[in-house]
Amino acid sequence: MTETHSGTYEVAVVGGGAAGLSAALVLGRSRRRTLVVDAGGPRNAPAAHMQGYLTRDGMSPAEFLARGREEIARYGVELVRDRVVDVTGGFALTLAGGATVRARRLVIATGLKDELPAVPGVAERFGRDVLHCPYCHGWEVRDQAFGVLATTPLSVHQALMVSQWSKDVTLFLHTVAESELTDEDRRRLAAAGVAAVPGEVAGLVVEEDRLTGVRLADGTTHPREAVFVAPRAIPRTGLLEKLGAELRETPFGAYPVVDATGLTTVPGVWAVGNAAGFGEQVVNAASAGYRAGATVNGELLMADLDADARV
Structure with a gap:
């Protein structure tokens, strides 16, 4: 993979996950001088496999990204392993390594960070038998005994969703009071056969490197084989904020206002993947x-043609 340290590009892509590499692939094939700045740390790194991506179902995230990097290199796209620490209008990117890179257009694909509940065992098992997305992992743990760790009233929705993959689901209310459940919540939980257990979760029970239960603060243990949890999403919007992009509040944090193509409210700046929203799976990104x-590419082409026409 070619690495660069400074220069001027037609497009700079910040973030080398599925969204950033996909944009870079199209731009490289369009003969645009393109740079990808990738700091590493993809959101799905804890997972051994990614699912639901047609023809790539079951592939490891690491292999997927490695192939993507190989593909963009075929078209002359450059990649630098670094982190953008500052950006100005224009667009000038300052990298952590000290280089300054300039580009005519920016694609921000910095994703988001998952913040897990501070329950012993959750972080250690995340991506294995502590899971967050039934579409990503539900098939692999189907018909097992599920637990759902509630951290907000929205966790009821997660418990209802995972009941599609198992009829043995227990919702551990943890930090959610029973009084926070609405009548509609209770009716739906009952209809789905989901038991709601009050009390704080003290930790997970792991035996021989396998999740076997959920332990409450009162000492009781409930046998479970997989636990679903909803991490708190922390959008990585620092660069977009520096550029003055408008953000919108959502139940999962503040994300940039974008049009159908990912264009933000800042001309020349696009946001894609989890940089633009919480629910983007790999295939969506x-x-x-x-x-x-x-x-x-089309916007650059028309801008150049219009400039030539004025000469």
């Missing part, structure tokens, strides 16, 4: 990157 890459 790749699609968004493709759409943004094609749009950026």
